Amino acid sequence: MPAVQHMKWYGWGVEGVSFHHEDKPALRPFVQEIIDLDLATPPKPRTQLSDLDIPAPRISxxxxxxxxxxxxxxxxxxxxxxxxxxxxGKSIRDLMRLRGNDLPRVPDVVVYPADEDEVQQVVDAAIAADAVLIPFGGGSNIAGSLQAPEDETRPVISLDLGRLTKLLDVDEEAGLARIQAGALGPDLEAQLNARGWTLGHFPDSFTHSTLGGWVATRSSGMQSDKYGDIADITRGLRMVMPGRVLVLRGLPSTSTGPSVREMVLGSEGRLGVITEVTVQVHRIPEERVILGYLFPSFEAGVAAMQEISTSDASPSVTRVSDAGETRFSFSTRKKSKGVSVSGLVSKGLFKVLERRGWDLDAVCLSFVGYEGGPDHVRRQKAIVKKIIGQHGGILLGKGPGELYDQKKFDTPYIRDFLLDRGAAADVSETAAPWSQLVPMYENVTAAARKAFAQIGVQGWVMCHLSHSYHSGACLYFTFAFRHDDQEPLARYDVVKSAIQQAFIDTHGTLSHHHGVGTEHAPWLEQDISPAGVQIMEGLFAGVDPGRNLNPGKITVTPPTSRA
Incomplete structure (x- = not known):
């Protein structure tokens, strides 16, 4: 077996790494309050691999x-x-189905090619045998982009790119790097950093996702305000298709008809297997700092982020949490000394803010990041501080930003911890114009609460704004509820569907950076119009008439009986 490290089959991350709450004394009462779950509840017995009814391979x-x-x-x-x-992948649905021994179609074989030539031969062998081929990077996808169709009778091949991990070349003058598509985030950054460069792309899944996966799902990162999302970062690529290789050179811009590069971005394996990506890279900045701020309301924070987006400031991170997410952040403070959330807002400061007329139940925590030379960073901080002050916000300092940096990749572990104790937690994100963000926020939270009432649970929904653009921003919602194994997927679907429909109804997109897969496919036609879906289907059919390349993703509505 090849030396490719995977996440544990039943959850996020690698064996031996998990979440625990004992060093966070405020978290247990907080979770008890919001979803009526005691974190001290012993976890359910974990499903063992030997408990699963794994069908035998169906391959000639x-x-x-x-x-x-x-x-x-x-x-x-x-x-x-x-x-x-x-x-x-690693969606809440995926993990519930795995733990529930729901395995309608398991890949028949996993292949690990060593280079592009072997990828080509595998693709051609799959087409010749009329088999299904599904590209696999880090396995972190949460949109249902990796599983084979449940009724698929043809052989299913999972093509794992875990051996294609090298930084191939850096064009020092152009700031372009050629990197194999199977490189995981940390390995990719380590290879670039050793030569003085950074990609600057840090999605939540950074530790366990790959460059090819980012391109295939149109990923965004925590510092996309400065570096752009993966669509901006990707300047060229190589993709193996049946019988041929698509080659797009790394160019700053082109005017060669409809963009083939754009067709590949977000294609989720339906057009071929991405083997190499040419990306724009940047010199490692002299200085990097993330500062914490506090706003009297979410609306004030949104207004400040909008003004920052059109100002002379160019921060790397712009993020503001609503009151619910702020409470959650405060509840995760540790008992230990040093950087902790307990240092974010002292009791004395709260008293001062209360005397100023702040509603302490409405305060919202914000993070803004700065990168570059010392003079540049200093100017950026001054511009942002003035804008935030004009919207009633105050500076908290470096402590919150340092804590944010420490915890930014940890959230999926909390989800697994809750899942072990009979609770579901998941995320849905969208993007909308600035004019629609506050109405969007209000409509989505109202829809989630209505859905919680419909399924008869005490639920929780919280949100943050991130990824600011000239015309709008991303709203990232997290929701949770306790289900106690009572129709968990059916109840989850009610909440998830309510949130997704609220996105569309309030002029947002079905997803900002998690892709479409099968999870979001039911809303695609409402998002891009029937004509848009027809164009996509024509593209996929033209490239893959036999539906051999990851069929059933993006444009095909999944089965209605999903519970």
Missing amino acids: PELHAALVAVVGVDNAVDEDEDRIVHTY
Whole structure:
């Protein structure tokens, strides 16, 4: 078996890393209050791999032999655990189905090609055998982009790019780097940093996601305000298609008809297998700092972020949490000394703010990041401080930003911890114009609360604004409720659907950076119009008439009986 590290099959991250609450004394009462769950509740017995009814591989000896001939016997794997790891992504639905032994279609074989030539041979062998081929990067997807269709009767091949991880070249004058698509975020950054460069792309899934996966799902990162999202960062690429390779050179701009680069971005494996990406990179900044601020209301924070987006400031991060997410952040403070949320807002400061007329239940925590030379950073901070002050906000200092940096990749572990104790927690994100953001926020939170009432649970919904643009921003919602194993997926669908529909009804998009997959496909036609869906379907059919390349994603509505 190849030396490719995967996340644990039943949850997020690697074995031995998990969330615990004992060092966060305020978190247990907070969660008890918001969803009526005691974090001290012992976890349910974990489903073991041996408990799963894993179907035998459905692959002919001829196809298996053809794949072995390409990648070698050690790199064509049909062992149960490897097949299960490649069955789903890491959405809450995926994990519930895995733990519930719901395995309608497991990949028949996992192949690990060593280079683009082997990828081409695997793709061509799959097409010749009329098999289904699903590209696999880090397995972090939460939009249902990795599983085979439930009724698929053809052989299913999972093509894992975990051996294609190298930084191939850096054009020092152009600031362009060629990187293999299977490189995970930390490995990619380490290779670039060693040569004095950074990609600047840090999605929540950074630790366990790949460059190719970012391109295939149109990823955004926490510092997209400065560096752009992956669509801005990607200047060229190589993608293996049946019988040929698409080659897009790394160019600053082109005027060559409809953008083929844009067609590949967000295509989720339906057009081919991305093997290499040419990205724009930046010199590691001399200085990097994230400062914390406090606003009297979410509306004030949104207004400040809008003004910052059109000012002379160019921050790397602009984020403001609503009151609910702010309470959550405060509840995660640790008992230990040093940087902690307890240092964010002292009791004395709260008293001062209360005397000023602040509603302490409405305060909102904000983070703004700055990068560059000392003079540049100083100017940016001064511009932002003035704008934030004009909207009633105050500066908290570096402590909150340092804490944010420490915790920014930890949230999925909390989700798994809750799942072990009979609660569901998930996220949905959208983007909308500045004029629609506050109405969007109000409509989505109202829709979520109505859905909680409909399914008869005490639920929680919170939100933050991030990824500011000239015309609007992203709103990122997190919701949770306790289900106690009573129809968890059916109840989850009610809440998730209510939130997604509220996005569309309030002039937002179905997703800002998590892709479409199967999870968001039901709203695609409302998002881009029937004509837009027709164009997409024509593209996919033209490239892949046999529906061999990750079929059922993006444009095909998933089965209605999903519970």
